[in-house]
């Protein structure tokens with residue numbers, strides 16, 4: 400059987416501190432200082448069994464060698480091969496145990512599997528294929544940084560040629576064309592498909608986004624909400640592609656991988672529905688599942704920041720902590736490098752923070768002073 404390369408392994412090895420690891424495993428060692436920095440000098444080699452203090456691992460990289468005669472000609476050690484010999488385990492068991500250890504030390508794997516979804520509905524999406532298709536992704540998505548795993552995670556589809564058929568208010572059979580569009584399914588918190596959007600793969604298309612008439616408006620739902628149930632912390636973006644870009648950005652940081660991402664389909668948080676069938680109602684439900692705080696990351700333009708502050712107040716009124724992240728002016732999460740989105744998230748401020756209001760005023764003044 401061919402093994403899929405474990406993309407997590409190199410990341411785990413970087414995450415594990417060699418010295419703490421040896422300590423935890425009860426390996427006898429002392430610290431020494433060599434020409435290439437701090438070294439861990441280990442009494443017994445797990446490979447040859449020599450116990451003359453001739454094994455050295457670099458204290459930060461975990462790379463090293465055994466200088467006992469019996470290991471002559473053997474490759475150097477890294478934490479993976481060292482542990483494999485130490486435990487006498489095969490590769491997959493070694494990876495499993497290293498993962499367990501890394502998790503105990505705060506490492507979080509990227510989430511690559513979406514929650515269960517229910518695709519049975521009383522409407523039909525336009526004829527389309529699931530992405531990736533035959534192992535291949537759409538070039539349009541790749542160019543936006545959305546790889547095959549992410550396309551699968553968000554259940555994206557591609558409609559080469561197809562229509563959405565519906566009956567209008569006067570009982571007439573109508574159709575709406577979705578040729579050359581990425582279909583973005585929208586699920587409610589229970590993972591039931593409730594509606595969808597179609598994004599044209601050309602930026603020159605007269606209507607970039609299409610919404611199916613006759614279905615409940617997407618503004619009632621939280622995009623990707625079914626995937627954040629149980630999260631204590633979430634970030635709230637605007638559109639579906641902002642959610643995807645923010646997931647990419649946050650997955651790049653191990654400590655942010657437990658944060659969920661959702662989208663509101665605009666700079667507005669719907670509320671006031673008597674049965675709670677709106678976005679605020681969905682947040683209240685998420686709170687019952689452990690949600691504690693949200694960060695609004697709408698675009699960096701003055702009106703969007705104002706709207707985010709208003710929505711943050713609304714969210715605070717239902718007992719959640721709410722902050723506002725400031726992206727560069729006029730930028731969405733999908734228009735900035737991942738590090739900029741991460742930075743904005745980490746510097747997010749409570750909606751009443753005076754620094755936030757000052758920055759808002761500064762941007763408003765700047766905008767006024769700019770010639771039209």
Ligand SMILES: [Zn+2]
Pocket residue numbers: 444445446447448449465466467469470
């Ligand atoms: Zn050895």
